[in-house]
Amino acid sequence: MPHGLDHIVHAVRDLDAAAEFYRRAGFTIGARNRHAWGTHNRIVQLKRCYIEILEVAEPEKIVPHGARSFSFGAFNQDFLAHREGFSMLILNSSNAADDARSFEAAGIGGFKVFDFGREGTKPDGTPVKLAFSLAFASDPASPNLRFAVCQHHFPENFWDPAFQTHANGTKAVPGAVMVADNPADHHIFLKAFTGVTDLNSSSIGVKARTENGDIEIMEQVAFRGQFGISPEVAGEGMTLPALRFEVADIAPVEALHRQNEIASQRHAGRLVIPPDFAHGATLIFEPPKQG
Template identity: 60%
Template sequence: MSHGLDHIVHAVRDLDAAADLYRRLGFSVGARNVHPWGTHNRIVQFDRFFIELLTVGEPEKIPSHGDGALSFGALQRDYLAAREGLSMLLLASDDAAADLRRFAAAGIAGGDLFSFGREGRRPDGSVVKLQFSLAFARDPLSPQAGFASCQHHYPENFWNPAFQVHANGARAATAVVMVADNPTDHHVFLEAFIGTRDLRSSSIGVTAQAGRGDIEIVEPVSLRDQYGITVAPEGEGARFVGLRIAADDLDVVERLLRDHEVSAARHVGRLVVPDVCGATLIFEQGTV
């Protein structure tokens, strides 16, 4: 059972340039972290959700995919070989091993449990221990989208209110937006991934309520109508295109973006920022 959205991976080719763009968007961005398998990241944190800006920093260290098992580093490397953008969604978990067993029973498991740790730093510079376990899932119809659940073994060392204050007033991610020619084709996978049948289907798509934040899959025409986004066809299945973010005041966000020369447009009561290193950020009024 999902405990909500935990984080989304935003794969970028130039990590520092992406961090600078996110700062211009009004976000607080963390320092560079280095993974032993060759990827580097920087974090934009909210209360119990974060955006992981990630790049391949040391390609020679990236492990290959195993027999029926996913390599996190190889997945991001292969994604970046074709494009930048939102590459993987991870749900919050208090037992990744149990999630993996559930995924396996549903036929969507993506390999063995992936556990790792690293050091983190608090705002005062003190070092703390961080450790995570990931259970990968595969939507066989969506080769361009990665899925997993994420267990934080020392959550008290990771989540920090000091990192969650943003100049744009952003408070939370309300939904991850995906696009697919036939959203209902992914209904069964979403049910198995989230562990609930609480999905809503309509003429414009499918929405899965993850407990804290939604996963929304819409048709291209609905993506255009709801968010003003037009995407070119790119392979099969569903793929991530945007992240909806609740902010205190859209007028404040709009002024900040204008001052920082970031293009944005109002659309159906939202403020849409296209082409943020291949992703679309969608600000909407309200706190969560």
């Protein structure tokens, strides 16, 4: 079964500073959450997709990777030793255990399912139980980016329209954009990870269309032509420089950014916040597609 977007990990060195950036960019930000393994996060929730702003706040609690266990904390700690930005692409799952077996059979897995829970808080302050299961995947050619699918065990306690109302008018994430020297080199991984067997290939790159957003891989020159930004490439394989956000009209978003001193810029009908301002990420605001 194909997987759509679930969330993106935005690894940062200062969680509150990054949350303040997102607030000034027009997003509603959740409270600080703490993980037992040393990372803290704050959430930007959209329709069926969210951004997990993540800091390694308690490095003494980070556990190393095991033979068949992927350490979420250790990977992001290593990532932050070199850069800030989008470190993990996580898709949705209805059965993480089945997906873990599928990833292993396809040669992109081999990790134990990671189960965890924490207490969440509704907008009115009511505490609720949250629990998740993650099945991790790896593209050996892309050591600087990690992948997973996430099964929500209490989705009714997590997704909340009150957290999905944003001053910039963003309602959804129509896609995540990866960059690689040769996108076609990663099409086998992309098929196995997304479950989309019929990928769309063009001169721009390779794209998996899912029920919840496009997952595409572009060459650097194509990314620059589409968004006006030259993505930083660190090492081999794929990186995840950008997320796309759908807004009804980019003009009021631009006005909000100017008011809040956010250095966004127009390019090819889009409004783009560059990575040197957005803690290593590129945020792209665009109107809905016609037709």
